[in-house]
Amino acid sequence: MSEWLAFFAAVGAVWMDLRMQKVRNWYILAGLAAGFLYRLVTGGLSGIAGFAAGVFCPVIILAVLFLFGALGAGDIKLFAVLGGIMGVRQVMQCMLWAFLLGGALSLIIFLSGGEVRGRLAYFVQYFQSLFITKQMRPYREDKFHGSYIHFTVPVLMSVLLYMGGIFT
Secondary structure, three states, rough: OHHHHHHHHHHHHHHHHHHHHOOOOOHHHOOOOOOOOHHHHHHHHHHHHHHHHHHHHHHHHHHHHHHHHOOHHHHHHHHHHHHHHHHHHHHHHHHHHHHHHHHHHHOOOOOOOOOOOHHHHHHHHHHHHHHHHOOOOOOOOHHHHHHHOHHHHHHHHHHHHHHOOOOO
């Protein structure tokens, strides 16, 4: 049952992200409520502890990526929902697979979109600026706007791997 709950949470998030460029907070709250109820019914009081650990683990781990602008708040909140449903170990594996799949998708976009030299130059300039000014700013640049992925897509792909038993 947790697989299906995670699947529906991820599918809805992808739909919202592709349609509106964000995952709405009401959807995240509904997912957290569903995860809480699921864990309460299936695990009692220890299920609530597992729910809390699963929710806060991705938030703490992924906060740095958010600060750099490399990951959106909606993506982190989606992982929190999935963590509440799946548990800590499974959400950690889900995050790993999502980043691997997201990296593969990004590489395909990077190589197929032309502008490889321009993107590499921007990458180097970004880190030079970071070390010189010691100020973080979002990584995205407008001229490469169409070259980033909606990270909810590889998250959904990772959930599908979870459903298929690739990790449990």
